[in-house]
Structure formats: structure tokens, C-alpha cells
Amino acid sequence: MDTFKLLRVSASAMAAQRERMNVIASNMANVNTTRTEEGGPYKRRDVIFSTMPLEDNPGVLEGVQVEEVVKEDKPPRMVYDPGHPDADKDGFVAMPDINVIEEMVNMMTAFRAYESAVATFNTSKAMFMKTLELGKQ
Amino acid sequence: MDNGFRILERLLRFTGMRHGILASNIANADTPGYKRRDVRFETELDNELPLKATNIAHISGSNPSSMPVIVTEEGSEWLDKNNVELDSEVAEMTENALLYQAGINMLSTKIRMFRNALRR
Numbered sequence: 001m002d003t004f005k006l007l008r009v010s011a012s013a014m015a016a017q018r019e020r021m022n023v024i025a026s027n028m029a030n031v032n033t034t035r036t037e038e039g040g041p042y043k044r045r046d047v048i049f050s051t052m053p054l055e056d057n058p059g060v061l062e063g064v065q066v067e068e069v070v071k072e073d074k075p076p077r078m079v080y081d082p083g084h085p086d087a088d089k090d091g092f093v094a095m096p097d098i099n100v101i102e103e104m105v106n107m108m109t110a111f112r113a114y115e116s117a118v119a120t121f122n123t124s125k126a127m128f129m130k131t132l133e134l135g136k137q
Numbered sequence: 138m139d140n141g142f143r144i145l146e147r148l149l150r151f152t153g154m155r156h157g158i159l160a161s162n163i164a165n166a167d168t169p170g171y172k173r174r175d176v177r178f179e180t181e182l183d184n185e186l187p188l189k190a191t192n193i194a195h196i197s198g199s200n201p202s203s204m205p206v207i208v209t210e211e212g213s214e215w216l217d218k219n220n221v222e223l224d225s226e227v228a229e230m231t232e233n234a235l236l237y238q239a240g241i242n243m244l245s246t247k248i249r250m251f252r253n254a255l256r257r
Contacts, residue, residue, distance in 0.1 A: 006157050013164035020167075049168040051161075060154055060207070062161040064168055113166050116227050120160045123234045127156065130241045135248045 005054045005061050006124050012052060012063030013117035019066050020047045020110045024103050031098045034086045042096040043071040145244045151176065151205050152237040158207065159230040162221050169217040173226070176205045 023045045033042035050067035053059055074097045082091030155176045165171040214220045 006160060009157070009160045009164050016164075017167075049165070051165055051168055051171060060157045060161070062165060064164045109167070112223060113163075116163045116166065116223055119227055120163050120230060123230060124156065124160065127153070127234055127237055130238050134241055134245055136245070 003128070007121060008054055009061050009063045010117045010121035010124065012065060014114055016049055016064045016066050017110045017114040017117065021107065023047050023069060024107045024110065027098050028100060028103050030096060031100060033096060034093060041076045041094045044074065044096060044098050045069050045071055141247055145240050145247070148240040149237060152233050152240060154205055155233050156230065156237065159226055159233060162226045163223065163230065166221045166223045169219060171219050171221065172209045172211065173221045174207055174209050177208055
């Protein structure tokens with residue numbers, strides 16, 4: 001087992017959770033966005049994680065990576081707002097179907113996973129430092 | 138020279154490896170389909186101990202199959218087919234790290250004892 005690859009396990013987790021956090025932030029920021037480049041209201045995004053083997057042979061260490069960022073294809077939420085420039089002929093506006101509570105829960109989960117990765121990193125570091133002290137008076 | 142060194146070396150190797158496995162579990166706490174892994178090393182030491190129950194210093198490293206076994210654990214899963222529980226992984230990692238550090242401390246003490254013996 002490669003000693004320093006151990007730190008890359010935690011680093012990969014931190015990077016992946018940070019990306020997830022960015023996606024969640026985009027979802028929360030665009031909760032009322034009705035216009036996007038591809039047209040129509042903003043579509044909620046989500047990240048899909050996959051394992052990233054960091055060693056080939058015994059396969060002890062497995063990091064994580066963001067496999068893809070997927071757009072959810074849910075129908076928009078129709079809100080009655082006839083004064084809105086994007087309202088259809090019946091006065092309904094297509095809003096992104098984003099549940100802010102759900103996003104907050106996801107954000108907390110991501111944050112806790114990030115925290116755990118930081119704790120792992122610090123523990124690994126403490127173990128290395130301890131090993132370096134081996135045999136000293 | 139002293140079997141204690143060999144036992145401590147094994148302890149450090151196993152706990153070091155287990156740390157990597159637990160770190161991987163924590164990293165993959167949100168990976169769909171990931172199953173938590175662990176190393177079985179306590180059982181291996183247990184299997185060896187009864188042979189030399191009379192005196193701890195009698196433990197020999199004669200068992201060559203000292204490679205730890207990586208096991209994939211099944212059990213209750215989340216909806217995404219992942220069965221990692223973040224809190225218990227962090228707790229196990231902390232425990233394992235303390236065991237590792239205890240091993241390092243013991244090894245340091247042993248080295249210091251030999252050093253002292255050589256000095257007289």
C-alpha cells in the first residue's frame with residue numbers, strides 16, 4: 001500500500017464533495033430561473049459518484065470521483081403569474097421544480113461527508129507524523 | 138532478535154492497511170452501490186495466540202499466511218445500495234488510528250530498551 005496515496009483517498013473525497021456542493025449551490029441559486037441557454041426553465045442537477053481505484057493490485061485504496069453531473073428531467077412547476085414576461089397564454093410560468101429543503105438536506109449531507117474526509121486526512125497525517133517519530137528518544 | 142518486533146510490525150501493517158480501507162469507505166460514503174469493506178486481522182492474531190498461551194514471548198512468526206483478508210460486508214443498505222454508515226466509519230477509523238499509534242509507542246519503547254541495554 002502506497003503511503004501517500006492514502007492522502008489522495010481523502011483528497012478525492014473532498015474534491016468530489018466540493019463539486020457536489022457547487023451543484024447544490026447552483027440548484028439553490030436557480031430556484032426561480034425561467035430562462036436558460038438551452039431554453040426553458042433551469043433543470044435541477046445532481047452528481048453521480050463512482051469509485052476510483054488508486055492502486056491496481058491488492059486494491060486496498062479506493063477514492064471517489066464525480067462520474068457525471070446529470071440533469072433531472074422533471075416537468076416544471078407551473079406557477080400562476082400572468083404579469084411575468086415568460087407566462088404562457090393562460091398566465092402560467094414554468095418554474096424549475098426544485099425543493100429547497102431537499103437541497104439543504106443534500107448540502108448538509110455533503111458537508112458532513114466533507115468533514116469526515118477532512119478528519120480522515122488529519123488522522124492519516126497524525127499517523128505519518130507518529131511513524132516518523134519512531135525510535136526517537 | 139525478539140518476536141515482539143515481529144508482532145508489532147504485523148500490528149502496524151494491519152492497522153495501516155485497515156486505515157486505508159476505512160478511508161476508502163469514508164470517501165465512498167455517497168457512492169451508489171458501494172459496499173463497505175473491512176480487514177479481518179483480529180481473528181488472525183486470535184488464531185495464533187492459543188498456540189502459545191503459556192508465554193507471550195513464545196509467539197513465533199511461523200504462520201506465513203499473515204496477509205490480511207479484505208472482506209466486503211453486506212447488510213442493511215441505503216436506497217442507493219450503499220451500506221456505509223459515516224459515523225461508525227469515523228469512529229472505527231479513530232479507534233484504529235489509536236491502535237496504530239499505540240503500536241508505534243510500543244515499538245519506540247522497545248527500541249529504547251534495546252538502546253539502553255547496548256549502552257551499559
